[in-house]
Structure formats: structure tokens, C-alpha cells
Amino acid sequence: MSYRLNTFKKASFCRHFEKQVYKNVENKNIKIPVYLSAGQEYIPASIYTILEEKRIEPNIFIQHRGHSHYLSAKANPIELIDELLGRKTGCSNGMGGSASIQSKDKNIFGHDGLMGSQAPIAVGHCHHTRKPTIVVLGDASAEEDYVLGAIGWASTKNLPILFVIEDNNLSILTEKKIRRNWEMDEIAKGFRMKSYNISDNPEDIFKVLNDYNFEYPMLLNINTTRKYWHAGAGVDGDYFDRYENEMNELGDEAIKIDLENKQTIEKLWQQQLEIQ
Amino acid sequence: MAATVRDTIKEITRKHLTENKGKCYGQCLTAVGWVGGTLPEMYEDEGMIELSMADVAGGAIVTGAALAGDRPIYVVRYQGFQWYNAATIVNYAAKSKEIWNRICPVFVRSIAMEGGVGPVAGSSHHSLVHRMPGIKVISPMTPQEYQLAYDSYMLDDVPYYVSEHRKSYDNTEELKDIINNEADFTIFPISITRLEMKKLVQLAEQEGIKLNIINQLWIKPFIVEDNWKIALDNSKYGGLVTDDDYVEGTASSIANELSLVTDKRVYTLGLEPRTAGFYPSVDNLPPSAEQILKKLKYIKNEK
Numbered sequence: 001m002s003y004r005l006n007t008f009k010k011a012s013f014c015r016h017f018e019k020q021v022y023k024n025v026e027n028k029n030i031k032i033p034v035y036l037s038a039g040q041e042y043i044p045a046s047i048y049t050i051l052e053e054k055r056i057e058p059n060i061f062i063q064h065r066g067h068s069h070y071l072s073a074k075a076n077p078i079e080l081i082d083e084l085l086g087r088k089t090g091c092s093n094g095m096g097g098s099a100s101i102q103s104k105d106k107n108i109f110g111h112d113g114l115m116g117s118q119a120p121i122a123v124g125h126c127h128h129t130r131k132p133t134i135v136v137l138g139d140a141s142a143e144e145d146y147v148l149g150a151i152g153w154a155s156t157k158n159l160p161i162l163f164v165i166e167d168n169n170l171s172i173l174t175e176k177k178i179r180r181n182w183e184m185d186e187i188a189k190g191f192r193m194k195s196y197n198i199s200d201n202p203e204d205i206f207k208v209l210n211d212y213n214f215e216y217p218m219l220l221n222i223n224t225t226r227k228y229w230h231a232g233a234g235v236d237g238d239y240f241d242r243y244e245n246e247m248n249e250l251g252d253e254a255i256k257i258d259l260e261n262k263q264t265i266e267k268l269w270q271q272q273l274e275i276q
Numbered sequence: 277m278a279a280t281v282r283d284t285i286k287e288i289t290r291k292h293l294t295e296n297k298g299k300c301y302g303q304c305l306t307a308v309g310w311v312g313g314t315l316p317e318m319y320e321d322e323g324m325i326e327l328s329m330a331d332v333a334g335g336a337i338v339t340g341a342a343l344a345g346d347r348p349i350y351v352v353r354y355q356g357f358q359w360y361n362a363a364t365i366v367n368y369a370a371k372s373k374e375i376w377n378r379i380c381p382v383f384v385r386s387i388a389m390e391g392g393v394g395p396v397a398g399s400s401h402h403s404l405v406h407r408m409p410g411i412k413v414i415s416p417m418t419p420q421e422y423q424l425a426y427d428s429y430m431l432d433d434v435p436y437y438v439s440e441h442r443k444s445y446d447n448t449e450e451l452k453d454i455i456n457n458e459a460d461f462t463i464f465p466i467s468i469t470r471l472e473m474k475k476l477v478q479l480a481e482q483e484g485i486k487l488n489i490i491n492q493l494w495i496k497p498f499i500v501e502d503n504w505k506i507a508l509d510n511s512k513y514g515g516l517v518t519d520d521d522y523v524e525g526t527a528s529s530i531a532n533e534l535s536l537v538t539d540k541r542v543y544t545l546g547l548e549p550r551t552a553g554f555y556p557s558v559d560n561l562p563p564s565a566e567q568i569l570k571k572l573k574y575i576k577n578e579k
Binding site for chain 2: 092093095096100102104109110112113114117119120121122123124125126127128129145146147148149150152153156
């Protein structure tokens with residue numbers, strides 16, 4: 001299967017998962033705030049497809065809107081469903097909700113809720129382990145002062161860490177141009193770190209990651225689109241949808257994968273909802 | 277010659293880096309003074325890790341190291357800087373075990389000093405973290421107490437906030453409790469106020485006031501021992517908690533706990549409720565033996 005099709009497969013799994021979350025928020029099976037990653041799933045789907053090919057299993061530090069990273073890294077979807085339903089069998093023992101998910105099997109570390117704290121935590125973790133590490137931030141959390149301090153220290157210590165900025169241009173509903181006049185890739189360059197500002201087109205992500213093997217720190221600012229509200233189930237507007245675009249371009253095989261994932265995910269949710 | 281608190285911390289750190297293969301993190305550690313002489317002269321390749329001057333990021337970087345399995349010692353040279361440094365310690369390291377079942381122990385050396393250090397850096401600030409779950413708070417002022425704090429940390433799985441004081445670094449003496457059968461007051465001193473107790477007992481005796489002194493090492497968890505209850509219940513005018521922090525925190529919390537398990541009223545005395553300036557005339561120092569005695573006489577006369 002081609003890189004694009006493999007990536008689509010992961011993205012499709014994430015998209016259908018998030019559709020089910022949306023549905024279960026609406027029908028009140030999920031009673032906590034959720035942060036949906038639909039629309040942005042092509043970033044993790046591309047990254048983990050490339051890393052799987054390279055057989056690199058990184059330590060991963062995420063924050064809210066992290067369901068697609070969790071799923072793309074092949075963490076247990078049932079444990080995520082249980083977490084969203086507030087069960088002790090959830091991936092964060094029913095305490096993490098949507099925003100603080102983890103997977104010990106896949107080296108995914110939970111987030112405390114202080115936006116961007118995962119950046120310095122990941123840097124400290126990476127400094128001790130010296131193992132490939134990925135830290136994922138939004139364009140808003142990346143503005144936190146301690147994130148900038150962490151990027152600077154990672155550069156100084158030449159750590160094997162990849163900073164991924166999922167840049168959906170929004171902090172809740174405040175656009176980036178209102179908040180700042182600079183870009184994260186420029187900041188990283190200022191810290192003497194290799195960096196790129198790219199789209200969430202899987203080919204663009206492939207171009208910059210294919211030759212990267214965590215020999216040094218790097219930052220990717222990846223422009224993307226949030227399909228749903230900042231929190232909860234709702235739609236901000238009619239934006240470009242990378243997922244729909246890829247399915248149209250990839251054709252029948254993608255449509256088949258889409259249908260299979262839809263059925264798989266629906267079955268998983270149904271099965272977990274039936275457990276009292 | 278007996279070991280000082282300074283010698284003890286230095287030796288603990290040396291062994292931590294050599295025998296236990298741990299690391300020590302902080303800002304400007306390898307500068308001229310080696311943090312008041314409490315650090316061995318070791319460098320990055322030996323585990324002495326210089327952080328940048330980004331305080332908030334520094335606390336979180338050490339938290340990440342702890343999450344990775346290091347048992348870090350984290351040096352914060354002024355307790356007032358914990359307003360920046362402690363954010364991730366109390367919000368991640370202290371909560372990690374409960375939420376994610378991942379332990380994240382950090383030994384936070386939180387160093388107090390005062391006298392000309394201004395509105396933020398000076399004094400103790402253990403009240404800042406005291407109210408947070410998942411962290412232990414200890415304030416060692418003697419060599420044996422410091423060793424106990426470290427040994428306890430190495431066997432534990434939660435972060436420790438170690439409320440140190442620079443004035444204790446020269447101390448070689450262990451501070452013993454004093455319990456009389458019929459005292460007028462029981463004093464529960466914390467941090468550097470403990471080093472005022474010897475003088476306080478002498479001054480009080482000259483005034484005909486008999487004191488029990490019960491040294492406070494563990495601030496959190498705070499466990500009232502049976503003999504403390506008896507001593508307090510037998511004290512004619514009740515108790516007094518003295519501290520090097522503002523009283524609206526640790527001191528009040530401990531006083532409340534003591535009041536709840538006895539029939540006695542427990543008072544507090546700490547920093548004055550005002551901002552410290554740099555000059556002596558506007559500074560805000562921990563209560564001296566004379567000031568504590570004045571408070572005791574005031575309480576006695578009120579009764």
C-alpha cells in the first residue's frame with residue numbers, strides 16, 4: 001500500500017472515531033468537555049506512518065485535541081472510549097477525560113492542563129533518555145513563554161526531539177494575526193533549530209520527515225484546519241477538509257477504507273456503550 | 277568536627293550523582309559559591325545540569341526528567357522564585373501518580389534567606405505548595421533531619437518540597453523538643469524560627485513563663501503526635517506556631533489542626549502582613565525570640 005493510502009487509513013480511523021465522539025456528546029453519553037481533532041488528523045496520520053516505516057517508536061507528549069495522535073500511534077481505542085465515558089478502565093483511569101489521555105504501551109504521556117507544559121516536560125524527559133521524542137502543541141499553546149524557553153534549551157543541548165505545531169490559526173476563536181506577528185518556525189530558527197512551515201498535505205510532511213532520524217532537534221509548524229468547535233460538538237464554518245480532499249483524490253480504494261473504518265469504529269463504540 | 281547542614285547537603289549531593297547516578301539541576305550551580313557551598317564541585321558530564329534562566333521551563337524540564345526515571349535534585353536558590361518554578365512541580369509531578377499511575381518524584385531544594393533581598397526573593401514560601409495534593413513538604417534545619425529528608429525521598433514516589441534556610445547551613449546541632457509537665461505555652465516552630473527557641477526559652481524563663489518547644493520538621497503530611505496533644509492540653513495559655521512565611525497558609529493550617537484535636541487555642545506568628553523592602557528599615561524578617569516573647573506576653577495578658 002502506498003504512503004498516501006497508508007496515511008489515509010490512519011486518518012480515516014481517526015475521523016470516524018471523532019465522528020462517534022461528536023455523536024455521543026450530542027446524545028449525552030459523554031458528559032465531559034471534549035476537544036476533537038477532526039480536520040487535523042492528517043498531521044499525526046502522516047507522522048506515524050513515516051515513523052512506522054522507519055521503525056522509530058518515539059516518546060510522545062500531547063495535550064488536548066490529541067485523540068488523533070493517540071489513535072495514529074496505535075494506542076488502544078477501547079481504552080480511549082472508556083476514558084471519554086469516565087470509566088476506571090480508561091487510558092487515564094477515568095481521570096484524564098479528553099484532554100489528558102495517555103498510553104503506557106505506546107509511550108504517550110498525559111497532559112496536566114497548563115497549556116504548553118508538555119514542551120519543557122518532553123525536553124526534560126528527552127534530556128534524560130536521549131531517545132526520539134515528539135512534542136505536539138497548538139499554535140496558541142506554543143506562545144507560552146516556557147515553551148520558548150524549552151525550545152531554546154533543547155537546541156542548546158542538541159536533543160533528539162521533534163516539536164510539532166498544529167497550527168489551526170485559532171485560539172478558541174481568536175485568530176493568530178491578532179495575537180502575534182511572528183511564526184514559530186522563525187522563532188525556532190532564532191534558537192538555531194532546523195524548522196519548516198508547511199501544510200498538512202501528507203506529501204509535504206513526508207518531504208521534511210523522510211530524511212529526519214532524530215539526530216538533532218527540529219520544529220515543524222504545520223498549517224491545518226479545525227473541523228469542529230474548540231470544545232464540544234459543533235461546527236465553526238465550512239473550511240477546507242484535507243480528509244475529504246484526499247479521499248476524492250485517492251478514489252475507490254480510499255472509499256473502501258473509509259467504509260471499513262466507519263464500520264469498525266461504530267462497532268467498537270456500540271460494544272463499549274453496551275457495557276454498564 | 278561535627279558536620280554542618282552544609283556539609284551534609286554537599287555529601288548527599290555527591291553520593292546522589294556518583295553512587296545513585298542521579299542528577300542535580302538548577303541555575304548557576306557551578307558558579308563561584310556553589311549554592312552557599314552546598315554542592316560538590318562537579319559538572320555536567322558528572323550530572324550537575326545547568327538549566328537556562330527560564331524559571332518556569334526549568335521546573336518543567338526537571339519534572340520531565342523525573343517522569344523518565346531520574347530522581348532529580350532540583351535547586352531553587354530563592355524560595356520566592358517558586359512562584360515561577362513550582363508551577364509544573366505541583367501541577368504535573370505531584371498529580372502524575374494519581375491521574376496516570378506514573379510516578380514523578382523530584383527533590384526540590386527550596387532555599388530561603390532574608391535580609392536585604394526585597395519583595396519577592398526573601399523568606400520561606402512553603403505555604404505556596406502546602407495546599408496542593410500529591411506533594412510532601414519538609415523543613416529540615418539540622419544535619420540528621422536533612423539526611424532523613426533525602427533518605428525518605430529516595431524511598432518515596434512523590435515530589436518533596438524541602439524548605440531549607442541558608443542560616444541553618446552552619447548548624448551542627450540537633451534540635452530537641454522540650455516538654456514540661458506544666459507549661460504556660462507550647463511553641464510549634466517551623467523553619468529558621470526553630471533556631472530562635474534556645475534564646476526564647478531563656479528570655480521566657482526570666483519573665484516566669486515556662487515553655488514547651490515542639491520542633492516542626494514535617495509540614496505535610498502533618499501528623500499530630502500523642503505527646504504533642506498532651507503537652508498542648510497541659511499548657512495553660514495554649515499554643516503558638518511560628519514561621520518564616522506569612523501566617524495565612526502553613527502556620528494557620530497547622531494551628532487549626534492542633535486546635536481541632538485539643539481543647540486549646542493555637543495562635544500564629546510569622547512574617548508581618550506587608551511587602552518586604554530592601555533596606556533594614558523596610559525589611560520583613562522572621563519573628564525573633566524577643567518578638568515571639570512579646571506575642572506570648574500579649575496572649576497571656578489577654579486571658
